[in-house]
Amino acid sequence: MLCFYPGLGGIEFYTQELVQKGFTVFGTQRVCSVARLKEYGHSVITVGKRKHMYIAAIPSSKTVEMASLFSNLFDIDTTPLPNYINVTLTPSNPILHTTRLFVLFKDFVGQGYKELPLFYENWDDESSKLLIACDLELQNICKEIRGLDTSYVNSLLNHYESSDYKTLTEKINSIESFRGLKTPSIEKDGLLYPDFDSRYFTADFPYGLVIVKAFALLTKVSTPNIDMVLNWYQEVTNKDFINGDKLGKDCYMISMPQNYGIETLKQLEELYRNE
Incomplete structure (x- = not known):
């Protein structure tokens, strides 16, 4: 068996050969807690352990078994999901990190910053408004996937127990496990620059937001x-994954459904029904 933690990034596509060989692949919607480095290569500190986790497996017949295993290993209540699309389209880091980075660095043209806001503690209303807007678009994608149960793709307003952008900002500012987390940056000659090699950039855009957009094309x-x-991300990193409603020249690098012969919504729904 192979677990992806969290299980985002289109892993149901690039693990197809493993599943065909008899492997069980499963993934979580989110991580159990925030992990911080204590001693490099030796130990980490976990903060803010969740009370509940959600898991899907491929094949789906193994989901209940994998949820039970995960629950016993990590001593946490775990709910089995109806299919893996409820993991892939979870609006966590692929929406959360990317919108915040856009707001922070959208005007970056090469000049460094004397200081940068903390990523979460200084989260602002502009970031919340954009986050809600992108989350709504993701929810609209789910609504078009009528042949599958996507009810566990919980909106971020519900997830953060917020009613609007103001209360969302207050909520994110106040999360204890987020305190002190810095904006990904590198220092040079006393100035700060966006760290485009940070996982916030290298993971959450190509293996997060690009996957969401790929589903938007199909729906x-x-x-x-x-x-x-x-x-904006593709411009500042010189990447071309998706251009309008067309796949870009770099799309081959990403585990999006179109790279695995899925060209229609019907084919997409059949994939998840036949897991």
Whole structure:
């Protein structure tokens, strides 16, 4: 068996050969807690352990078994999900990190910053508004996937127990496990620059937001806010994964459904039903 923690990034596509050989692949919607480095190569500190986790497996017939295993290993209540799409489209880091980075660095043209806000503690209303807008577009994608149960793709307002952008900002500012987390940056000559090699960039855009956009293409859902954030990332990193409604020259690098012969919504739904 092979566990992805969290299980985002289109792993149901690039692990197909393993599943065909008899492996069980399973993944979580989110991580159990925030991990911070204590001693490099030796130990970490976990903060803010969740009370509940959600898991899906491939094949789906193994989901209940894997949820039980995970629950026993980590001593945490774990709910089995109806299918893996509820993991892949979870609006966590692929929406959370990417929108915040856009707000922080959208005007970056090469000049360094004397200081940068803390990533979460100084989270602002502009970030919340964009986060809610992108999350709504993701929810619209789910609504178009009518042949599958996507009910566990919980909106971020519900997840953070917020009613609007103001209460969302207050909530994110106040999460204890987020305190002190810095904006990914590198220092040079006393100035700070965005760290494009940070996992916030290298994972959450290509293996997060790009995957969401790939699903938007299959469902024909308009995503102007996701497009704005994704286009900015592709411009500053010189990548071309998706250009409008077309796949870009770098799309071969990503585990998006289109790279595995899935060209229609019907084919997508059949994939998850036949897991």
